[in-house]
Amino acid sequence: MQELMDFLMRHWMLTLAALVLTVMLIGNELTRGMKKFRDLGAAEFARAIGQENALLIDVRETDEFRGEHIKGARHIALGSLAGKLGELESHKASPVLVYCRSGNRSSAGANILVKAGFTNVAHLAGGIMAWKGESYPVTKK
CATH class of the missing domain: 1.20.5 (Single alpha-helices involved in coiled-coils or other helix-helix interfaces)
Incomplete structure (x- = not known):
């Protein structure tokens, strides 16, 4: 000793x-x-988008969203998310899927949703970069 x-x-x-x-x-x-949301890879995220009543949220900035996004995504920039929770109230028990460019902002967005009482939240690990890296389609506005 x-x-x-x-x-x-x-x-x-x-x-x-x-x-x-x-x-x-x-x-x-x-x-x-202690994290209350799931990290999904691109393949799991694609399957989750197909779930009934799934809400897909892109938390990137407006110019990023306009450049390209996953089809069916609703754009709510991360800085606006807390102020728009009332509009999302009907989705509290539905699958809510969040993504951004690389996964950092969507993780923060998922935390905001969980703290607001959303019970089935997941985010795209690696963001839209991982999505495109796996050759999943994006749409341009």
């Missing part, structure tokens, strides 16, 4: 780095376990 303590004291920076990384890893795992 004394040898371990001596090692830790001599290599305090290494010990501190290991401790910080361990705390970060535990925090990441706890956060992931």
